[in-house]
Amino acid sequence: MELIQTIEQWAWIGWLVLILVFLVIEMLTLDFTFLMLSIGGLAGLGSDLLGAPIWLQVIVAGVVAAVLVLFLRPPLLRRLRRGEDPTPSNVDALIDLRGRVIATVSTHGGQVKLANGDVWTARSETGELEPGTPIHVSRIDGATAVVRSDAPTASPTEDPRA
Structure with a gap:
């Protein structure tokens, strides 16, 4: 039990590290996928700061990330690629x-x-x-x-x- 309490006590550090890792990967890929995952991690961090148990934090982060990837990412990509030059190169x-x-x-x-x-x-x-x-x-x-x-x-x- 002491291990679980220690993990819950320091989970905010894990969320911060996860958010930073996702942001660095996003800077390398520029595909909006890892940006959505980092925002999901931010939601997990927020639920941790509000006192939610670790299992609920993971669920919140996963649901927020999935919703963003499925519903926000496609229109963002369309808007980003709207002005692209269609000429083959x-x-x-x-x-x-x-x-x-x-x-x-x-x-x-x-x-x-x-x-x-x-x-x-x-x-x-x-x-x-x-x-x-x-x-x-x-x-x-x-x-x-x-x-x-x-x-x-x-x-x-x-x-x-x-």
């Missing part, structure tokens, strides 16, 4: 980018020059592509662009000489 900006083959591209390798001026090592998804063939990027695999031909293919009923 980095590798995402290369997907579906057009270009031309500058060195024969096979399923093992080759080179393409993309519309943004970059020259990339490339692999073809299907078959071999000759220099000058128009392409578009399907995906990026490491430092290699996986490309597809944009050249229209002749159907069997069409005369390629026409």
Whole structure:
């Protein structure tokens, strides 16, 4: 019994440490999750200061944190991301980018020059592509662009000489 009384007597220190740890993690993640958990810890600290037993403090902290994570965090994230630039960047900006083959591209390798001026090592998804063939990027695999031909293919009923 003496151990439980000691824990209840010094629980406020545990709540403060927990709140500070959650705030530091929130500063590193910037996701609002740990901010909501730290506010839940603040509610637990408040219930401790009002004389609630330790089990009630934990329940209060958990309920407050859960309510905040479920109901306050989503609108905060929407508001935060409202002004974001929707333009893709980095590798995402290369997907579906057009270009031309500058060195024969096979399923093992080759080179393409993309519309943004970059020259990339490339692999073809299907078959071999000759220099000058128009392409578009399907995906990026490491430092290699996986490309597809944009050249229209002749159907069997069409005369390629026409």
